[in-house]
Structure formats: C-alpha cells, structure tokens
Amino acid sequence: MTELFAAPSDQNRRLRVVAASLAESLPDALTETGRAVARANAFAGDAGQVVLLPDGSGADALLGLGNAADPFAFGDAAKTLPEGDWALEGDLGEIDPTMAMIAFGAGAYQFTRYKTAKRPPARLAAIAGGDAAEAERVVRSIWLARDLVNTPAGDMDPAALQQAVESVADEFGAKIRATVGEDLLAENYGMIHAVGRAAQCPPRLIELEWGDEAHPRLAIVGKGITFDSGGLDIKPAAGMRLMKKDMGGAANALALARLIMDAKLPVSLHVLIAAAENAISGNAFRPGDILTSRLGLTVEIENTDAEGRLVLGDALARAAEDEPDLILDFATLTGAARVALGPELAPFYTEDDALAQQLSEGGASVVDPVWRMPLWEGYDKQIDGSISDLKNMGDGGFAGSITAALFLRRFTLGRRWCHFDIFAWNPKDRPGRPTGGEMLGSRAAWEALKALYGH
Structure with missing residues (x-):
C-alpha cells in the first residue's frame, strides 16, 4: 500500500477550496485568468465541484465546499483531480481538517484485487491543524x-x-x-x-x-x-x-x-x-x-x-x-x-x-x-x-x-x-x-x- 498522504512540498500542486457563498466573487488569490476560467466552467462552489486552472491562475484547481460544512465535499477529489500531490489552500470554514483528510483518503480507495485501476488517485498533503496520524489510521x-x-x-x-x-x-x-x-x-x-x-x-x-x-x-x-x-x-x-x-x-x-x-x-x-x-x-x-x-x-x-x-x-x-x-x-x-x-x-x-x-x-x-x-x-x-x-x-x-x-x-x-x-x-x-x-x-x-x- 502506498503512503496515503503526501509530504508538504513546494512541488505540490495547489488546491484552492471555495465555499459556495464566496464562489461568485472568487478568491483574491486568483488571477483574472483564473477567475475567467472558473466562470467559463460555471464554478459555483458546490460541494465537490472541481475546476482545473491553467498555469499562472493563482492555483492549479478549485474545489467547492458547498455551504453545509460537510467534509465529504473532499470525497471525490482524489479521483477527480489529476494524479499527483496536492496541497490545500483557503479557508475550510467549519470543516474539521482531520475529517477532510479522512474523506479525501476514503475517496481514494480502489479495489484492485481483480481489476487494475485506470490511474492512481491524487494525494493530499497533510492539512495544517489536522491530525495526519489519526486520518491515516x-x-x-x-x-x-x-x-x-x-x-x-x-x-x-x-x-x-x-x-x-x-x-x-x-x-x-x-x-x-x-x-x-x-x-x-x-x-x-x-x-x-x-x-x-x-x-x-x-x-x-x-x-x-x-x-x-x-x-x-x-x-x-x-x-x-x-x-x-x-x-x-x-x-x-x-x-x-x-x-x-x-x-x-x-x-x-x-x-x-x-x-x-x-x-x-x-x-x-x-x-x-x-x-x-x-x-x-x-x-x-x-x-x-x-x-x-x-x-x-x-x-x-x-x-x-x-x-x-x-x-x-x-x-x-x-x-x-x-x-x-x-x-x-x-x-x-x-x-x-x-x-x-x-x-x-x-x-x-x-x-x-x-x-x-x-x-x-x-x-x-x-x-x-x-x-x-x-x-x-x-x-x-x-x-x-x-x-x-x-x-x-x-x-x-x-x-x-x-x-x-x-x-x-x-x-x-x-x-x-x-x-x-x-x-x-x-x-x-x-x-x-x-x-x-x-x-x-x-x-x-x-x-x-x-x-x-x-x-
């Protein structure tokens, strides 16, 4: 079994989380190009919604959190994001960071005993304030x-x-x-x-x-x-x-x-x-x-x-x-x-x-x-x-x-x-x-x- 969570690194791709209530204005951290791509893809900050952004956008992808403080907004991200290591940016609001990691890891599950997976899941770096050891166990x-x-x-x-x-x-x-x-x-x-x-x-x-x-x-x-x-x-x-x-x-x-x-x-x-x-x-x-x-x-x-x-x-x-x-x-x-x-x-x-x-x-x-x-x-x-x-x-x-x-x-x-x-x-x-x-x-x-x- 591979390591579940990535080590923090400058090489990690940047995943910007956005609550639905803030999606209309979009984060200041995004460039105008990033905002334009998000709008073109109808990004509304819905729970689990992912939009990939081009280089120079201020982030590599956006992930919607919705408005329900549900950590399973992260549940499909491991298979929706391109494979590789990702680091979280932005405000989780009321979502517990340990639970966000658990939901991400639960969504990375693949049963491969009889059928080879099409691709490895993406990995998330440990989130600040979370208990990575608890999430992993x-x-x-x-x-x-x-x-x-x-x-x-x-x-x-x-x-x-x-x-x-x-x-x-x-x-x-x-x-x-x-x-x-x-x-x-x-x-x-x-x-x-x-x-x-x-x-x-x-x-x-x-x-x-x-x-x-x-x-x-x-x-x-x-x-x-x-x-x-x-x-x-x-x-x-x-x-x-x-x-x-x-x-x-x-x-x-x-x-x-x-x-x-x-x-x-x-x-x-x-x-x-x-x-x-x-x-x-x-x-x-x-x-x-x-x-x-x-x-x-x-x-x-x-x-x-x-x-x-x-x-x-x-x-x-x-x-x-x-x-x-x-x-x-x-x-x-x-x-x-x-x-x-x-x-x-x-x-x-x-x-x-x-x-x-x-x-x-x-x-x-x-x-x-x-x-x-x-x-x-x-x-x-x-x-x-x-x-x-x-x-x-x-x-x-x-x-x-x-x-x-x-x-x-x-x-x-x-x-x-x-x-x-x-x-x-x-x-x-x-x-x-x-x-x-x-x-x-x-x-x-x-x-x-x-x-x-x-x-």
Whole structure:
C-alpha cells in the first residue's frame, strides 16, 4: 500500500477550496485568468465541484465546499483531480481538517484485487491543524473493511478470514487463537459448529488478544458468515447475490480493532470473530433442530437463514466469560434493520444511556450516523422456546431487528453491551463512499471508545 498522504512540498500542486457563498466573487488569490476560467466552467462552489486552472491562475484547481460544512465535499477529489500531490489552500470554514483528510483518503480507495485501476488517485498533503496520524489510521481501517467485504466468498472463506485477522495481528504484535471444526464441539461452541458444518471449509472462532491486562477489558465480536445461502431455508437468487458481504460485521470488528491497536488505546482488547459459511449439504442443520450453545442454553431452529445470531450467541458468551468492561458486536444481521433505517444509517442497541449518547455524538462528528433502537421488553418473550430455552426467531416476522437483538442479549451475562445491526455496503456511489463494502457504525464506535478510555 502506498503512503496515503503526501509530504508538504513546494512541488505540490495547489488546491484552492471555495465555499459556495464566496464562489461568485472568487478568491483574491486568483488571477483574472483564473477567475475567467472558473466562470467559463460555471464554478459555483458546490460541494465537490472541481475546476482545473491553467498555469499562472493563482492555483492549479478549485474545489467547492458547498455551504453545509460537510467534509465529504473532499470525497471525490482524489479521483477527480489529476494524479499527483496536492496541497490545500483557503479557508475550510467549519470543516474539521482531520475529517477532510479522512474523506479525501476514503475517496481514494480502489479495489484492485481483480481489476487494475485506470490511474492512481491524487494525494493530499497533510492539512495544517489536522491530525495526519489519526486520518491515516482511519483511512487504512476503512480500506481494510472494504477490501474484506468486497472480496468474493470463493476467496474469502473462514480460513481466508482467519488469515486476514492473523495479518492484522502480526502488524501490531497481537496473539491469535482459532478453534476450528470439530474442536468447536469439544469447547461447547455448538451453534457456530452447526451453522458452518455443511461447508467445505470448516467453521471457526477466531480470537485476537492485545494490550495490557491491567487496562479495562474490551471485547469486540464480529459476525463472519463468509457466504449465506440461507441454509436449507434457502434464499432466492436475488437474496443471495450480495451474501459475500455477510461477514461485514467481522470486517468492521477487525477494522475497529486495527484502529484501537494503531492508536495504542489503553485497553485489554479481545476480538472474537465467529467465521462460518452457511452452506447446504447432507449434514446441514435443519429447521426444528435444537442446538446447545456455549452458555448451555438450548435453541430451537425456526429458520436456518437466521444463522448470524447463532454464531454471535456463542461468541458473545465466550466474550462475557472474561467479565469485560464493555462488549461491542457488529453484524449484518437482519433485513428488518434495512427496512427501518436504510443502508446509510446504522442501528444500535444498548441499555447504557451514557454510551448511547457517546455513540450518537461520535457518529455525528465523523459523519458515520447511527441511531439507537429499543430493546423492547414486551417482545422478549417471543424468543422463548416451547421445547427449548430459546428459538432463533420472534413471532410473525414483526420487529425482526429488535427480537434478534433480544436474542443476543441472552448471551451477554448482563455485561455492558452494544449491538450494531449494520448493512456494511454502499448500494450506490456517494462522495468518498463508492459502491461496495463499507466501514459503517464502527467509526462512531471509535469516537465513543476514545471518549470512554481517554485517548
């Protein structure tokens, strides 16, 4: 991977930012030639609008900021500007310089595993007043999450996901342990094993440990369903097309862990990724089967396509055993969450009001919006089983995201906990957020963790 941001230099090309409210007069720094070219190109200072200027114009390009103080005005600049190194000039107004760098770097992302990029993106020099180190770690984590989600299931099975975790662990000196295949049964991870046992690549629980044990224990759990056929309750073709992204929770968990380790946040970090492919074979788990979880609770299977909560239940139980200060989990869990909030807004569930406020405020500050959803007690009895302790779906299909969260809560042993039901995918291009895999909700979580643990 190349360096994300250019070093300041007299050789950098000059990018002049202009708010829409000032576009009519244009900056005094421009020559009359520069103003004429800007007017000829109908430059109005709209967010993300770029106009290239000839030599001797007082700048090499103009970038519109709009009037909304949105850092993602920089989101398309890396691919709109000619390649090379650029230095920012002009007044950012209320846009945070670190966020401007993050948006620029997020927009520079290219998924090149299977197709060569047409050209390298432009690079931006560090902006005065910004935290270039923070911008770089966030952008690298965004790129990591996107790469993992964008990789097809044929190249991102549970073993490949383990290799990705090992690569991040090696970068930061973390320890790795994986419980694989039949060993899951020996260690009482009956739900992870059942979900993944029909696939050619065996299921596994991947654990990463990092940090000083004297620091607060932080557990991050990710759903790593590398492909979801729906199991015997098979999905239709249209519902299966994007199921390579069903490990998006694991991708976000690992990306968040990368941020924590890169910034040396003072926590004792425990990452748990439940990795499995929900496949179909003669030994696939069935509707009506009863599984025994790590916690000892028995679970009746109403639908094999509600498998994510099963693997998460075992992983959450393992995380809770070490009495962490906080458990966060990330999962592409329910279609109900998408119906409720769409693909851009991440729902989360927690009973901790202070944490909820920190998440909401943090998400707003870094343009990673999240929305608190209710753990509505009135629906909790829906997941009680008749011949088992639990069943893996609520009644009638109503409140599907809520009942899934209530199911997960049963495995947290009363620890402080927050669940994110994310999409992890951009269905259409937006500035800095191209179509494909996305780091969603976990940047908001990073802001909350910095507030909680004093970074």
